[in-house]
Amino acid sequence: MPSPAFELLKAKLSTSSENSEIKATNPNFIPPTQPLTPSNQLPTSVALPVLPAVEAAKRLAAFSAVDRHVGLEHKVIGIGSGSTVPYVVDRIVAQGLQANKDRVFLPTGFQSKELIIKAGLTLGDVDQYARIDVTIDGADEVDNELNSIKGGGACQLREKVLAEAADTWVIVADYRKNSHVLGTSWTQGIPIEVVPFAYAKVLTNLSHMGSPNAVPNGKAGLSLRMGKMKAGPVVSDNGNFIIDAPFPPELMKNPAELLHRIKMLTGVVEVGLFCDMAEAAYFGNEDGTVTVRAKDGSVDQISSVPTVPEIASKAESATVDA
Numbered sequence: 116m117p118s119p120a121f122e123l124l125k126a127k128l129s130t131s132s133e134n135s136e137i138k139a140t141n142p143n144f145i146p147p148t149q150p151l152t153p154s155n156q157l158p159t160s161v162a163l164p165v166l167p168a169v170e171a172a173k174r175l176a177a178f179s180a181v182d183r184h185v186g187l188e189h190k191v192i193g194i195g196s197g198s199t200v201p202y203v204v205d206r207i208v209a210q211g212l213q214a215n216k217d218r219v220f221l222p223t224g225f226q227s228k229e230l231i232i233k234a235g236l237t238l239g240d241v242d243q244y245a246r247i248d249v250t251i252d253g254a255d256e257v258d259n260e261l262n263s264i265k266g267g268g269a270c271q272l273r274e275k276v277l278a279e280a281a282d283t284w285v286i287v288a289d290y291r292k293n294s295h296v297l298g299t300s301w302t303q304g305i306p307i308e309v310v311p312f313a314y315a316k317v318l319t320n321l322s323h324m325g326s327p328n329a330v331p332n333g334k335a336g337l338s339l340r341m342g343k344m345k346a347g348p349v350v351s352d353n354g355n356f357i358i359d360a361p362f363p364p365e366l367m368k369n370p371a372e373l374l375h376r377i378k379m380l381t382g383v384v385e386v387g388l389f390c391d392m393a394e395a396a397y398f399g400n401e402d403g404t405v406t407v408r409a410k411d412g413s414v415d416q417i418s419s420v421p422t423v424p425e426i427a428s429k430a431e432s433a434t435v436d437a
């Protein structure tokens with residue numbers, strides 16, 4: 116008869132078992148190849164699938180951020196958007212059934228709602244939980260002071276609400292997003308959500324503020340974001356349009372001031388500049404380390420990340436002791 120510890124781990128790592136309530140959600144997630152042996156002890160490591168460098172870096176960042184910021188005491192958790200966040204959900208799932216049974220998860224959009232539901236985690240919304248323990252989200256670029264550009268997936272309105280509502284807001288990203296000045300690697304512009312009928316007026320406002328028009332050599336310029344497999348503009352989860360507005364480095368050096376100026380334009384719903392909000396940013400590196408930049412300016416380097424989160428066995432022993 117397998118031990119309860121074994122059953123817990125099996126459920127935690129399963130992608131398809133009918134019996135497991137919590138499932139891995141990342142499309143890149145492959146169940147561990149190492150067979151699980153029934154035992155009274157939870158294994159301390161499992162084989163994780165080998166991923167391309169950038170994906171591996173995202174996974175490292177996500178796993179480290181969850182390990183450091185999502186504890187057993189955290190019950191209301193915000194889940195961001197993008198391609199890094201599925202690894203956040205995988206790591207939370209790997210904390211086990213006990214850790215997750217009394218938690219509620221709030222999404223920043225359609226994608227993260229699906230992630231939460233598919234993982235078998237409890238879905239809530241920010242109108243039920245105005246105070247969130249911790250929100251973890253991706254970013255398109257992060258500067259020296261942990262200001263970030265977000266909205267590459269057009270989710271910046273809900274992302275900012277869940278960031279502001281959180282006691283702790285943490286960024287997870289791969290090494291390509293780690294910058295000194297915003298606009299260095301993310302050159303397509305600041306994503307700005309606007310009410311549809313005002314978009315042309317806001318485009319004119321932004322142009323007067325110094326956002327350049329696209330030039331024929333393919334350089335990105337001020338534009339309404341268009342759908343890829345759809346005729347017409349991208350429509351956000353809130354029914355709005357997205358403008359991408361690049362600005363010259365002299366304006367990007369002071370993102371807080373730029374944010375306030377753009378936000379004051381009538382018709383703008385939210386701006387994809389997140390200033391002075393992050394507690395820490397986790398960047399997975401190509402060499403398998405994680406660089407952690409904290410709000411206080413400190414920089415830490417994590418050299419190894421366990422394949423199984425330590426909290427999984429803590430959660431179980433807490434239940435056994437109770």
Ligand SMILES: O=C(CO)[C@H](O)[C@H](O)COP(=O)(O)O
Binds near residue numbers: 274
């Ligand atoms: O802001 C976002 C969506 O609106 C994403 O968090 C951002 O685009 C980062 O995504 P990825 O993890 O795929 O790099």
